Amino acid sequence: MIEKTDVVIIGAGPVGLFAIFELGLLNISCHVIDNLDKPGGQCAELYPEKPIYDIPSRVSISGQELTDDLLAQAKPFKPVYHLSQQVEKIEKLESGEWLIMTSVNKSIKAKCIVIAAGAGSFVPRKLPISDIAHLEEKNIL
Ligand SMILES: Cc1cc2nc3c(=O)[nH]c(=O)nc-3n(C[C@H](O)[C@H](O)[C@H](O)COP(=O)(O)OP(=O)(O)OC[C@H]3O[C@@H](n4cnc5c(N)ncnc54)[C@H](O)[C@@H]3O)c2cc1C
Numbered sequence: 001m002i003e004k005t006d007v008v009i010i011g012a013g014p015v016g017l018f019a020i021f022e023l024g025l026l027n028i029s030c031h032v033i034d035n036l037d038k039p040g041g042q043c044a045e046l047y048p049e050k051p052i053y054d055i056p057s058r059v060s061i062s063g064q065e066l067t068d069d070l071l072a073q074a075k076p077f078k079p080v081y082h083l084s085q086q087v088e089k090i091e092k093l094e095s096g097e098w099l100i101m102t103s104v105n106k107s108i109k110a111k112c113i114v115i116a117a118g119a120g121s122f123v124p125r126k127l128p129i130s131d132i133a134h135l136e137e138k139n140i141l
Contacts (some may be wrong), residue, residue, distance in 0.1 A: 001107075002099070002108065002109050003031065003080075003106070003107070003108045003109070004106045004108070004109045004110070005029055005030055005031045005080070005109075005110050006022075006023070006028045006029045006030060006110065006111050006112065007023055007028055007029070007030040007031075007110055007111065007112045007113070007114055008030065008031050008032075008033060008098070008100045008108055008110040008112075008113050008114070009031070009032045009033070009113075009114040009116055010029050010032035010033055010034075010100075010113065010114070010115050010116060010117055011032075011034060011041065011081075011115070011116035011117045011118055012032050012036070012039035012040065012041060012081065012083070012085050012116075013034075013039075013040065013041020013042060013043070013068060013116060013118045014040070014041060014067070014070055014115070015038075015041075015116040016032055016034070016039075016041070016116035017032075017039060017067070017070035017071060017073075017074055018070060018073075018074075019114050019116055020032065020074035020077055020079045021070075021073050021074050021077065023077070023078075023114075024077025026076070026077065029078070029079075030077075030079055030080075030114075031079070031080040031081075031082060031108055031110070032079050032080070032081050032082065033082045033083075033085060033087050033100070033102060033108075034081070034082075034083050034084075034119045035084070035085065035086040035087075035103075035123060036083065036084070037083050037084045037120055038083065038127055039067060039069030039070075039071060039081065039083070040063070040064070040070075041118050041119075042063075042064075042118060042119060043063035043064070043066055043067050044064055044067045045122055046063070047063045047089075048062060048063045048064035048067075049062055049063070049064065050054075050062065052066060055117060059139070061111060066095060067099050082102065082106060084104075085102040085103050085104045085106060086102060086103040086121050086123070087100055087101070087102055088101055088103050089101040092115065096111075097109050097110060097111055097113055098110050098111075098112070098113050100113065114138065130140070
């Protein structure tokens with residue numbers, strides 16, 4: 001099944017999250033795709049507790065607080081999040097729309113794409129051991 005939306009935002013870092021708000025003000029709905037299992041990009045993944053001092057109007061705010069505030073600011077516009085999946089393919093359709101396909105075989109049709117991919121897609125660094133793929137997503141005791 002192909003989902004449809006006005007805009008697909010690639011990346012749920014601070015730029016992608018604020019884009020939801022800005023688009024929402026213009027009555028433009030969006031879906032947001034991120035390879036991480038949670039929104040926030042570098043702020044939530046790499047430094048949730050580190051203080052940030054260069055956000056206007058905030059004397060100090062942590063990476064997670066900034067993420068939580070951006071999520072709250074975006075929430076009224078009802079974004080649809082597609083987490084834990086990487087955008088792998090983008091096709092321009094004859095209709096002029098875009099078809100965005102992800103690593104879990106999700107397809108979304110959109111009129112426009114916002115690329116907010118920041119430092120790139122976060123992917124786990126795998127153990128350099130052959131024949132280990134069958135153990136992925138499993139606990140090893
Ligand atoms: C340790 C550290 C401290 C920092 N401290 C500060 C600070 O104090 N002040 C400051 O202003 N900046 C700071 N920065 C920089 C700041 O975090 C970045 O500038 C900011 O996160 C960029 O936001 P972004 O939304 O553009 O990208 P990112 O935060 O990089 O988010 C991009 C998101 O896109 C996703 N993505 C990318 N490609 C794909 C794809 N193909 N499919 C699916 N998902 C994809 C990624 O998984 C990621 O979640 C710091 C950075 C680090 C590492």
